[in-house]
Amino acid sequence: MEITKTQSTATPGAAHGAAKVTQDLMGSEILVKALQAEGVKYIWGYPGGAVLYIYDALYKQDTMQHVLVRHEQAAVHAADGYARATGDVGVALVTSGPGVTNAVTGIATAYMDSIPMVIISGQVSTHAIGQDAFQECDAVGITRPVVKHNFLVKDVRDLAETLKKAFHIARSGRPGPVLVDIPKDVSFKKAPYAGYPETVEMRSYNPVRKGHGGQIRKALQLLLAAKRPFIYTGGGVLLSNATAELRTLVDMLGYPCTNTLMGLGAYPASDRKFLGMLGMHGTLEANNAMQNCDVLLAVGARFDDRVIGNPKHFAQNERKIIHIDIDPSSISKRVRVDVPIVGDVKDVLTEMISMIREGTVKPDAGALSAWWETIEVWRKRDCLKYDHGKGDVIKPQHVVETLWNMTKDDDVYITSDVGQHQMWAAQYYRFDEPRRWINSGGLGTMGVGIPYAMGIKLAKPESEVFCITGEGSVQMCIQELSTCLQYNTPIKIVALNNRYLGMVRQWQEIEYSGRYSHSYMDALPNFVKLAEAYGHVGLLIERPEDVEGALREARKLKDRTVFMDFRTDPTENVFPMVKAGMGINEMLLGSEDL
Numbered sequence: 001m002e003i004t005k006t007q008s009t010a011t012p013g014a015a016h017g018a019a020k021v022t023q024d025l026m027g028s029e030i031l032v033k034a035l036q037a038e039g040v041k042y043i044w045g046y047p048g049g050a051v052l053y054i055y056d057a058l059y060k061q062d063t064m065q066h067v068l069v070r071h072e073q074a075a076v077h078a079a080d081g082y083a084r085a086t087g088d089v090g091v092a093l094v095t096s097g098p099g100v101t102n103a104v105t106g107i108a109t110a111y112m113d114s115i116p117m118v119i120i121s122g123q124v125s126t127h128a129i130g131q132d133a134f135q136e137c138d139a140v141g142i143t144r145p146v147v148k149h150n151f152l153v154k155d156v157r158d159l160a161e162t163l164k165k166a167f168h169i170a171r172s173g174r175p176g177p178v179l180v181d182i183p184k185d186v187s188f189k190k191a192p193y194a195g196y197p198e199t200v201e202m203r204s205y206n207p208v209r210k211g212h213g214g215q216i217r218k219a220l221q222l223l224l225a226a227k228r229p230f231i232y233t234g235g236g237v238l239l240s241n242a243t244a245e246l247r248t249l250v251d252m253l254g255y256p257c258t259n260t261l262m263g264l265g266a267y268p269a270s271d272r273k274f275l276g277m278l279g280m281h282g283t284l285e286a287n288n289a290m291q292n293c294d295v296l297l298a299v300g301a302r303f304d305d306r307v308i309g310n311p312k313h314f315a316q317n318e319r320k321i322i323h324i325d326i327d328p329s330s331i332s333k334r335v336r337v338d339v340p341i342v343g344d345v346k347d348v349l350t351e352m353i354s355m356i357r358e359g360t361v362k363p364d365a366g367a368l369s370a371w372w373e374t375i376e377v378w379r380k381r382d383c384l385k386y387d388h389g390k391g392d393v394i395k396p397q398h399v400v401e402t403l404w405n406m407t408k409d410d411d412v413y414i415t416s417d418v419g420q421h422q423m424w425a426a427q428y429y430r431f432d433e434p435r436r437w438i439n440s441g442g443l444g445t446m447g448v449g450i451p452y453a454m455g456i457k458l459a460k461p462e463s464e465v466f467c468i469t470g471e472g473s474v475q476m477c478i479q480e481l482s483t484c485l486q487y488n489t490p491i492k493i494v495a496l497n498n499r500y501l502g503m504v505r506q507w508q509e510i511e512y513s514g515r516y517s518h519s520y521m522d523a524l525p526n527f528v529k530l531a532e533a534y535g536h537v538g539l540l541i542e543r544p545e546d547v548e549g550a551l552r553e554a555r556k557l558k559d560r561t562v563f564m565d566f567r568t569d570p571t572e573n574v575f576p577m578v579k580a581g582m583g584i585n586e587m588l589l590g591s592e593d594l
Helices: 027-037 049-059 072-086 098-112 139-146 156-171 184-188 213-225 235-239 243-253 284-292 345-358 365-379 396-407 420-428 449-459 478-486 502-511 527-533 544-556
Strands: 002-006 021-026 042-045 065-068 090-094 117-123 149-152 177-183 190-193 229-233 257-259 274-277 295-299 320-325 339-342 412-416 464-469 492-497 537-541 562-567
Touching (some): 027 156, 027 184, 042 072, 042 449, 049 177, 049 184, 072 117, 072 449, 098 117, 098 177, 139 149, 149 156, 156 190, 177 184, 213 345, 274 420, 396 420, 412 420, 420 492, 449 464, 449 478
Parallel strands (some): 042 065, 149 177, 257 274, 295 320
Antiparallel strands (some): 002 021
16 A cells, blocks of 8 residues: 655644555545445455455455455345444445345345345446446336335445445434445546545534424323323334433333334333233233324334334324424324424433423322223233144244243343244243344245344354244245354244245235235145255144243254244244235134134
8 A cells, every 4th residue: 555645734733743654545445444434344245246345455454354244245144243243333245246236135125114225346448437337237227116215326426425425324314325336447546535524514414312392291291191092002112222211201101112023122011011912912901002092102103004003094093193203204104193203312312201200290100090990901801812722733822922931031142034923922022121132024035034043143153043933934045054154153043834825814814805825835845854964953833732842952052053943833823914905903823813
């Protein structure tokens, strides 16, 4: 690296007389220095022609670990899982053309769940863009609908500032994935580099953090005067690291609380004030409270279709709605709200707590007591009770409950794929801590479970990481078992194998008169032998009495990835269930309601 000149002026904050050195560096070297300045520890990726200069620069450094996945989709999923568990920005690196198109599913998954990520994609050289060059595609155009922002860097002199902007956009405001597309010539051309920018200014991007004081006071007046209050929270509480503030608020008020699928762990599931998850497969008590409350405090949630069901049905009951969200476009998007508060959840809840402590108004104890009596009547229905059968077949709920009982007091992370097993995991594994439940909520992406678990295990090597999956989902990224071996990420895979695409089969049973069109798996691999072929341990579990023993055996093998193939009841459905187009309290509680 050639030093071209030394500036005579010191940088702000530098020691007296210290000079700022400017170097001529290749774009790939500038990229590495930018990632190091951002504190990046891991990069998940797959090399190709357009990014070879970047890979060469990575080869020459030793502060970041690159993880070579087996498919670009898994690179983005693994970086995504890492980001969800740690709160840091996840980083993925892919090549041009099919490299970036393979990554799109992972990018869209992160976008739907507001996960902070930076995806670096290679591009053909600038002079070849638009010429249908080998492995060329319009990465910016293709990803535009599924990123928070994206950049095409055409001049190496813009690279450092662009990366600073990318990380800032990814982690601030409502987080999300940002793509930086780097043409091959930008990665090898040189430019003067005087250090990574310390600050970034973007005139068009200034997310609001602090909520409007007047709106917060108005919200508190409604909240404290409520007869039937309810606190509804989503993934935004976890993303803003506001679980402590949420717990303080709920405990101060004594109000009932629910979490969405993405918000589980924000409030302890073991606390009586927690009514369980709400929505399509939520609890009777949570959904009834949502429908019948008179004041609803929505915190970092978006009233999506899986939560409130039919918006017209939801609007039938008169209620006042307070909505706290950092993204103004999420407020009154699907449901009209009465008191919008735009701001960071942590900041707004902190101010709200302070106002309650300083004020003299307290909740109406009599009305609250009556409201809790109503809730306890709903709760007594025990809507998550299930038929344990005759002991001749494994019930999937039993596997999850057994895992929870065994690990509830330990340092454990649970990932899932998408389908029935995801809902059973959300219902029967009772999360008390935030960022311990890692799943694809918004996009519902099959195949995320193993890559998520790999990313978490690298970030949290001392923690146990379980992937709850199904025989359909797990095959979408099963090649990453090879990555698990190479990078020593010993995860435990709990496959609830019912030989069906279970959620598809359930809907076909209920909505399509039992016409099971292409939802049965006729040719499944021997998962035990497949796991062994990848260098791991495989276990086949076919009897209910062997469930606990298999889980214990797997946990003892701390340094091995273990694939547990649980043969579960193929007829089991997820209940409670709200059918499409119905209201959230119009629930099917079991097969007897069909």
